[in-house]
Amino acid sequence: MGSGDMRQKPVYSRKACLRCRRSKRKCDRVLPKCLLCTRRKDDCQYETITLTSSSASGGIKPISALDDGLSSDRIKTSIAERLSAVKPSDVAMAYSRTVKPWLPFIAESRLNDQLSDRWDAQTVDFTLLCLSIVLFCTAPEAKAWDEGHQSELRDLYLSAKSWVALVEGFGLNSMETVQARLIITAFEVSHNLYPAAYISIGAVVRAAETLKKGRDLEAVQYRPRTEEERVEELTTWAAIKILDRYIAVECGESPPVTRRIYNNDPDLPYSELPFAVCPALSSVPLSPQRQFLRLYEATNLLDKVHLAFYEPTPRISFNLEEGALLVSTLSSLRTVILEEVPHESRIYSSGLHICNIGLLLIHGTCEKAKALNYNIKEEWMTAALPMTIVVEDVHGMIQSLSVDENDLERIPPFVNFLLYKAASIVTIRLRDQLNFEKNIQILKTLRVFLSRIRARWLAAGRYIALLDEDTTPRILKAMERS
Numbered sequence: 130m131g132s133g134d135m136r137q138k139p140v141y142s143r144k145a146c147l148r149c150r151r152s153k154r155k156c157d158r159v160l161p162k163c164l165l166c167t168r169r170k171d172d173c174q175y176e177t178i179t180l181t182s183s184s185a186s187g188g189i190k191p192i193s194a195l196d197d198g199l200s201s202d203r204i205k206t207s208i209a210e211r212l213s214a215v216k217p218s219d220v221a222m223a224y225s226r227t228v229k230p231w232l233p234f235i236a237e238s239r240l241n242d243q244l245s246d247r248w249d250a251q252t253v254d255f256t257l258l259c260l261s262i263v264l265f266c267t268a269p270e271a272k273a274w275d276e277g278h279q280s281e282l283r284d285l286y287l288s289a290k291s292w293v294a295l296v297e298g299f300g301l302n303s304m305e306t307v308q309a310r311l312i313i314t315a316f317e318v319s320h321n322l323y324p325a326a327y328i329s330i331g332a333v334v335r336a337a338e339t340l341k342k343g344r345d346l347e348a349v350q351y352r353p354r355t356e357e358e359r360v361e362e363l364t365t366w367a368a369i370k371i372l373d374r375y376i377a378v379e380c381g382e383s384p385p386v387t388r389r390i391y392n393n394d395p396d397l398p399y400s401e402l403p404f405a406v407c408p409a410l411s412s413v414p415l416s417p418q419r420q421f422l423r424l425y426e427a428t429n430l431l432d433k434v435h436l437a438f439y440e441p442t443p444r445i446s447f448n449l450e451e452g453a454l455l456v457s458t459l460s461s462l463r464t465v466i467l468e469e470v471p472h473e474s475r476i477y478s479s480g481l482h483i484c485n486i487g488l489l490l491i492h493g494t495c496e497k498a499k500a501l502n503y504n505i506k507e508e509w510m511t512a513a514l515p516m517t518i519v520v521e522d523v524h525g526m527i528q529s530l531s532v533d534e535n536d537l538e539r540i541p542p543f544v545n546f547l548l549y550k551a552a553s554i555v556t557i558r559l560r561d562q563l564n565f566e567k568n569i570q571i572l573k574t575l576r577v578f579l580s581r582i583r584a585r586w587l588a589a590g591r592y593i594a595l596l597d598e599d600t601t602p603r604i605l606k607a608m609e610r611s
Contacts (some may be wrong), residue, residue: 142175201253201299205290208256209248211288213262217244217251220259224267231424231479231541232315233417234368235308236361254305257292260314264289266538269320269587287376288320289313297336303363307337311368318376319542322590327380330373334386346483364418369427373430374435378486379546382439385432423466423480430459431487438494452491459487476524479541488519489550523551524571528579537585548579549592556596559604573608 145156146163148171156163223239229237235258243255251259261487266286271279293313296306310333317326370387377385437451463484470478527548532540552575558568576596583589 205253235365258309261309281474393401482543
């Protein structure tokens with residue numbers, strides 16, 4: 130090997146040396162000394178940035194928890210200032226009116242017992258939970274997330290997200306902080322704040338997992354002391370699974386985070402929950418707790434629908450036999466809920482909405498299979514036929530419904546996706562010239578109700594925009610004339 134092969138390759142600077150830059154000469158940027166400076170026997174210096182303790186303290190000042198208000202007490206004070214216009218008693222009323230009807234996972238007695246007349250008397254995690262409730266219960270402005278638009282709701286949301294991160298940084302993880310995270314995630318789902326909701330649900334799952342197992346060396350494992358706390362723990366874990374499964378279905382192929390945890394570690398809190406032993410959950414059919422049980426059962430089936438879609442068998446893209454079984458099971462649960470809930474209250478039934486979403490998703494897959502001339506077995510087609518009735522039932526549910534602002538607060542956000550899927554199926558029927566006049570009336574009713582609930586859930590606006598993209602000018606004109 131020659132001596133030339135042993136020479137190291139030259140190292141270059143990103144910028145010309147200072148002398149060449151001042152003289153406006155072309156510099157070859159070779160380190161440690163460029164060729165021109167070497168020939169002229171000049172000192173060759175390159176611009177460098179040296180960080181020292183003195184420059185760090187004089188230039189970029191490190192954040193001090195005490196000086197800049199980032200202690201846990203100062204965080205609580207900041208949250209309390211944002212809540213200063215809200216009475217503590219109003220928070221419990223807001224939860225009971227807006228969250229409890231469809232996701233009753235916070236024990237109201239504990240919420241009322243911990244609330245006092247002054248916000249500064251609360252703990253930081255409980256104050257954060259109350260702020261998340263206020264955030265979720267606040268009706269949005271139509272342009273709340275438009276670029277350049279000043280929005281108090283958006284500022285409150287960003288503040289809540291920041292405080293969650295700061296509290297996490299201080300190592301505080303409690304049942305209240307997990308519940309606060311969950312409510313903020315529900316807020317993101319309701320107003321179509323993606324990918325924030327998708328990211329947030331993963332953080333909720335990890336926080337709950339850490340709390341349950343005490344995996345953080347500095348964290349105390351959560352152990353319920355009373356029967357009420359045990360029920361609250363169970364319902365909180367179930368609420369996490371419910372929202373996680375719904376987000377997965379709404380987003381597409383990615384599986385729920387809790388599915389992996391359940392499959393690999395059944396001792397974690399996401400194993401099937403013994404609702405039958407919870408007296409509060411086996412009460413009268415119209416109670417929020419009983420409807421919560423139906424919602425949990427429905428999302429369990431919805432997760433199986435998602436699994437059948439995106440984790441099929443090696444031999445076939447969609448397991449038709451499993452799909453037919455899911456149709457039968459979803460239809461049976463749907464029938465049970467319809468028998469329990471009066472017609473005028475069905476718009477508030479989350480479990481019913483999830484059952485209908487699952488059936489419509491399978492129906493859409495079946496229609497695609499038919500269009501591709503797949504060999505669909507007779508029993509699968511027989512099972513798929515009743516699903517067309519679901520669209521008409523959804524239409525009938527909202528056709529004569531009169532809702533005011535108070536009623537809008539009680540409507541679960543899952544209804545946005547349901548109305549969108551139903552309207553999408555009707556739009557396809559119209560393009561295929563099937564029962565045109567009847568389907569025009571159904572589509573108009575679905576879109577009008579979506580526009581109505583947009584005043585409460587901004588996600589409805591996103592689905593209206595998606596429907597507009599798939600709706601031909603002819604169909605739009607027909608709806609205007611009808």
